[in-house]
Amino acid sequence: xxxxxxxxxxxxxxxxxxxxxxxxxxxxxxxxxxxxxxxxxxxxxxxxxxxxxxxxxxxxxxxxxxxxxxxxxxxxxxxxxxxxxxxxxxxxxxxxxxxxxxxxxxxxxxxx
Amino acid sequence: xxxxxxxxxxxxxxxxxxxxxxxxxxxxxxxxxxxxxxxxxxxxxxxxxxxxxxxxxxxxxxxxxxxxxxxxxxxxxxxxxxxxxxxxxxxxxxxxxxxxxxxxxxxxxxxx
Numbered sequence: 001x002x003x004x005x006x007x008x009x010x011x012x013x014x015x016x017x018x019x020x021x022x023x024x025x026x027x028x029x030x031x032x033x034x035x036x037x038x039x040x041x042x043x044x045x046x047x048x049x050x051x052x053x054x055x056x057x058x059x060x061x062x063x064x065x066x067x068x069x070x071x072x073x074x075x076x077x078x079x080x081x082x083x084x085x086x087x088x089x090x091x092x093x094x095x096x097x098x099x100x101x102x103x104x105x106x107x108x109x110x111x112x
Numbered sequence: 113x114x115x116x117x118x119x120x121x122x123x124x125x126x127x128x129x130x131x132x133x134x135x136x137x138x139x140x141x142x143x144x145x146x147x148x149x150x151x152x153x154x155x156x157x158x159x160x161x162x163x164x165x166x167x168x169x170x171x172x173x174x175x176x177x178x179x180x181x182x183x184x185x186x187x188x189x190x191x192x193x194x195x196x197x198x199x200x201x202x203x204x205x206x207x208x209x210x211x212x213x214x215x216x217x218x219x220x221x222x223x224x
Contacts, residue, residue, distance in 0.1 A: 091154075
């Protein structure tokens with residue numbers, strides 16, 4: 001039973017345009033949601049997070065939106081740059097010692 | 113400030129054998145967690161240690177065990193290896209039992 005789902009295995013976006021990565025979850029007990037970026041042969045790198053009490057969080061080119069009623073979150077990258085090409089993982093947690101529950105990832109490809 | 117380092121980077125073992133993977137936490141981090149990432153999947157939470165005690169565990173059998181040492185470094189031990197244990201094993205450390213996880217680059221384990 002997958003509690004965090006990323007339904008798009010890959011996404012191709014032109015450089016300079018907006019990239020939108022989507023994530024759905026089923027467990028209403030999740031309190032925090034995070035996005036990680038992963039390059040080949042490297043560990044996941046934290047990008048941005050959002051608490052369940054908020055609906056938006058911004059950090060530079062990255063914005064995460066949370067829709068609790070729809071159990072859906074999205075990551076917006078504006079403008080997209082070639083270095084953004086990587087696998088993006090959505091993760092959720094109840095906090096404490098519960099660990100992170102990850103989606104399967106979306107491979108973002110930024111085309112010149 | 114050093115990051116999270118894992119050793120070895122690659123390992124090949126035979127089915128039925130035992131393996132020990134090692135992780136050095138980022139300086140100042142007293143919590144370490146381990147994840148298994150199978151090919152094409154997101155990382156799956158194995159367990160978490162806080163101040164040398166296991167305080168959280170995912171859906172993994174008891175043959176997956178761990179240790180955390182006074183210097184907050186950690187080991188993951190897997191007994192009676194199965195072919196399905198072939199995966200990338202990621203270690204993550206954090207300054208508490210909340211968020212702020214920093215991941216290492218992982219150990220690629222192949223079981224033949």
